[in-house]
Amino acid sequence: MASVTIMDVARHAGVSKKTVSRVINNEANVKDEMREKVNRAIQELGFKRNPLGMALAKNRSLFIALLSDNSSPGYLMNLQKGILQGCSEEQMGLFLYDCDYRSPTLVQEVEAYIDNTLVDGLILRPPMCDKLELLEMLDRKNVAYIRIGPKDLNRGESLGFNSAKASYDITHYLLKLEHRHIGFILGHPEQRSSQLGEEGFRKAYKEAGLKVNEALIAQGYYTYQSGMDAAATLLNNTPRPTAIFAANDEMALGVLYEVQSRNLKVPADISICGIDDIAQSTKVWPNLTTIRHPLLTIGYQAACLLIGRLKNKKTAGPARGPDGTQIFDGELVIRASTSTAPKAIEVGT
Amino acid sequence: MASVTIMDVARHAGVSKKTVSRVINNEANVKDEMREKVNRAIQELGFKRNPLGMALAKNRSLFIALLSDNSSPGYLMNLQKGILQGCSEEQMGLFLYDCDYRSPTLVQEVEAYIDNTLVDGLILRPPMCDKLELLEMLDRKNVAYIRIGPKDLNRGESLGFNSAKASYDITHYLLKLEHRHIGFILGHPEQRSSQLGEEGFRKAYKEAGLKVNEALIAQGYYTYQSGMDAAATLLNNTPRPTAIFAANDEMALGVLYEVQSRNLKVPADISICGIDDIAQSTKVWPNLTTIRHPLLTIGYQAACLLIGRLKNKKTAGPARGPDGTQIFDGELVIRASTSTAPKAIEVGT
DNA sequence: GTGAAAGCGCTAACAC
DNA sequence: GTGTTAGCGCTTTCAC
Numbered sequence: 001m002a003s004v005t006i007m008d009v010a011r012h013a014g015v016s017k018k019t020v021s022r023v024i025n026n027e028a029n030v031k032d033e034m035r036e037k038v039n040r041a042i043q044e045l046g047f048k049r050n051p052l053g054m055a056l057a058k059n060r061s062l063f064i065a066l067l068s069d070n071s072s073p074g075y076l077m078n079l080q081k082g083i084l085q086g087c088s089e090e091q092m093g094l095f096l097y098d099c100d101y102r103s104p105t106l107v108q109e110v111e112a113y114i115d116n117t118l119v120d121g122l123i124l125r126p127p128m129c130d131k132l133e134l135l136e137m138l139d140r141k142n143v144a145y146i147r148i149g150p151k152d153l154n155r156g157e158s159l160g161f162n163s164a165k166a167s168y169d170i171t172h173y174l175l176k177l178e179h180r181h182i183g184f185i186l187g188h189p190e191q192r193s194s195q196l197g198e199e200g201f202r203k204a205y206k207e208a209g210l211k212v213n214e215a216l217i218a219q220g221y222y223t224y225q226s227g228m229d230a231a232a233t234l235l236n237n238t239p240r241p242t243a244i245f246a247a248n249d250e251m252a253l254g255v256l257y258e259v260q261s262r263n264l265k266v267p268a269d270i271s272i273c274g275i276d277d278i279a280q281s282t283k284v285w286p287n288l289t290t291i292r293h294p295l296l297t298i299g300y301q302a303a304c305l306l307i308g309r310l311k312n313k314k315t316a317g318p319a320r321g322p323d324g325t326q327i328f329d330g331e332l333v334i335r336a337s338t339s340t341a342p343k344a345i346e347v348g349t
Numbered sequence: 350m351a352s353v354t355i356m357d358v359a360r361h362a363g364v365s366k367k368t369v370s371r372v373i374n375n376e377a378n379v380k381d382e383m384r385e386k387v388n389r390a391i392q393e394l395g396f397k398r399n400p401l402g403m404a405l406a407k408n409r410s411l412f413i414a415l416l417s418d419n420s421s422p423g424y425l426m427n428l429q430k431g432i433l434q435g436c437s438e439e440q441m442g443l444f445l446y447d448c449d450y451r452s453p454t455l456v457q458e459v460e461a462y463i464d465n466t467l468v469d470g471l472i473l474r475p476p477m478c479d480k481l482e483l484l485e486m487l488d489r490k491n492v493a494y495i496r497i498g499p500k501d502l503n504r505g506e507s508l509g510f511n512s513a514k515a516s517y518d519i520t521h522y523l524l525k526l527e528h529r530h531i532g533f534i535l536g537h538p539e540q541r542s543s544q545l546g547e548e549g550f551r552k553a554y555k556e557a558g559l560k561v562n563e564a565l566i567a568q569g570y571y572t573y574q575s576g577m578d579a580a581a582t583l584l585n586n587t588p589r590p591t592a593i594f595a596a597n598d599e600m601a602l603g604v605l606y607e608v609q610s611r612n613l614k615v616p617a618d619i620s621i622c623g624i625d626d627i628a629q630s631t632k633v634w635p636n637l638t639t640i641r642h643p644l645l646t647i648g649y650q651a652a653c654l655l656i657g658r659l660k661n662k663k664t665a666g667p668a669r670g671p672d673g674t675q676i677f678d679g680e681l682v683i684r685a686s687t688s689t690a691p692k693a694i695e696v697g698t
Numbered sequence: 699g700t701g702a703a704a705g706c707g708c709t710a711a712c713a714c
Numbered sequence: 715g716t717g718t719t720a721g722c723g724c725t726t727t728c729a730c
Binding site: 015016017018019022029030031034053055056057058059 | 715716717718721722723724
């Protein structure tokens with residue numbers, strides 16, 4: 001392209017390269033008069049700073065990437081959208097990297113990715129954000145990161161969701177609807193949010209003075225298929241649960257499928273709810289009762305935080321500020337998939 | 350980082366910088382002996398070429414981006430996955446840019462994005478790939494692109510899906526099931542695929558010697574909501590259609606919702622089908638009969654094609670090869686949402 | 699075939 | 715406050 005360089009601007013404004021550099025970097029110690037002259041030249045010439053030149057000289061690309069695996073696409077979609085919004089405002093690009101959480105060479109793969117793209121900031125979602133070796137590698141390479149997930153490793157900043165409260169709220173709601181046989185599908189056992197969710201579930205029972213039926217707790221993995229499988233197990237229980245609460249919507253959708261395929265009516269025969277409020281939850285019939293997870297906000301904030309930190313980072317050192325962990329609360333959204341428990345409990349098949 | 354530069358390698362191997370450069374760029378005119386020496390040094394030192402240095406010197410970043418808007422998330426998810434696979438194999442990063450198709454300043458926004466990231470290749474999906482002004486801007490800026498979509502502008506390479514055949518196949522299938530009142534929901538009127546789809550639909554009728562009932566053709570926009578709306582209209586027809594065929598799955602899901610919310614049974618009362626086979630189609634009950642759109646393959650190929658072209662492009666010029674348009678056929682996937690037409694047709698509400 | 703020098707666009711360190 | 719010089723890591727002349 002007819003690229004206008006910083007040199008052209010300098011000549012046009014009758015100043016030195018460095019002064020122009022100072023102006024475009026918003027540095028102090030530039031006379032207003034000069035600044036204006038330079039800005040005018042930039043306008044007139046249509047100058048755009050070449051990020052590559054900057055990156056090379058500063059040894060910081062300002063590129064960031066979202067590391068994700070592809071389980072729970074609805075969740076990812078929302079988060080991605082929020083992040084992109086933040087990037088767009090900050091005029092930054094977002095790299096995407098799709099990795100397999102279970103890959104034994106995960107850390108090396110990510111490292112190679114960083115070397116290839118020179119990103120210097122990463123947004124990590126679960127389950128990646130809980131992988132200690134990964135975080136250690138990033139620290140070693142001096143790559144900044146924001147973790148999306150409940151803080152439990154004391155590393156970097158993280159933006160979390162209040163899984164315990166969400167779980168508590170849903171359970172409380174179901175108990176209020178007089179459900180006494182609630183099936184609960186846990187999240188991925190290796191993710192912190194799963195334990196927190198279980199705590200919330202139990203807390204609601206305890207406060208209601210009721211005892212949890214352990215037979216109605218099933219293991220899930222946050223995936224659609226695991227929701228289906230767990231539902232199949234739970235539905236074979238006697239008495240059959242009058243409600244099933246899955247730790248995320250992706251699994252709840254699996255439950256819904258399993259229930260409907262057995263010709264049970266939702267919510268007449270059985271209530272279903274999840275957590276997250278992904279787009280799909282309002283695209284199935286009946287719409288899912290859930291907890292709204294402010295993923296868009298979280299994604300947006302994560303992007304802004306990360307970019308802000310990269311832009312301000314003077315020295316390269318891993319000088320992470322005080323723990324900036326922020327926890328977001330969800331909000332109960334009552335839709336058509338839940339109702340009061342059916343009066344008579346039949347022993348179904 | 351302990352970054353090893355090309356200079357270090359040169360010293361270690363006892364050759365000049367340039368020779369190393371030749372080796373890592375796989376250029377001809379290097380003695381095998383030299384090449385080996387250099388390669389050994391690269392190994393020993395763990396050298397990785399800094400893409401930024403290259404980008405600056407060559408004025409080509411090799412970065413590519415996927416331009417998308419967020420309608421039809423399932424479609425996007427699949428495409429994205431395919432593209433990422435290709436990028437990963439080629440050791441390239443993928444930038445993501447989410448834009449609003451309807452924005453009046455779309456072209457400027459994309460241009461600013463290119464200036465900010467210096468991407469020199471773009472993958473365009475519909476509806477972006479049909480925007481002539483956008484393509485013109487890209488040509489002017491000498492940014493390569495691959496269009497995902499039916500070729501109709503004679504610009505660049507494109508990977509297309511055979512929408513006409515897909516539509517024909519579905520319609521043919523429904524007619525074979527003795528449906529005679531098929532509601533058809535068109536795609537976005539500004540996208541070429543929509544017209545092709547309509548042609549396929551009509552062709553199937555014609556070949557069967559039947560006449561299309563124009564009242565049963567409704568306008569859609571490829572979005573979930575537009576599918577719901579169109580279904581609402583179609584279901585009020587007398588006689589009510591015994592099947593509804595939507596031009597993509599996203600809309601078909603909207604139809605399914607609308608139908609189920611009216612307490613109609615699928616497929617007993619009404620059959621539903623779509624096109625694309627997005628993940629969601631096997632996550633609803635009943636699973637959707639559809640045409641499998643090889644989006645993963647298309648995305649993968651698009652990435653490989655684009656990257657390949659960038660890597661080989663000697664001179665910057667927009668020297669696009671002969672038209673490499675490739676059309677992929679879909680494949681009928683029969684699932685639970687379709688069955689033979691109900692015998693007696695009731696006039697419903 | 700190979701190497702020396704110059705330069706991509708920008709910023710860092712140090713003068714003035 | 716501002717300008718000068720050197721250099722980020724790589725590639726491109728163009729000699730040899």
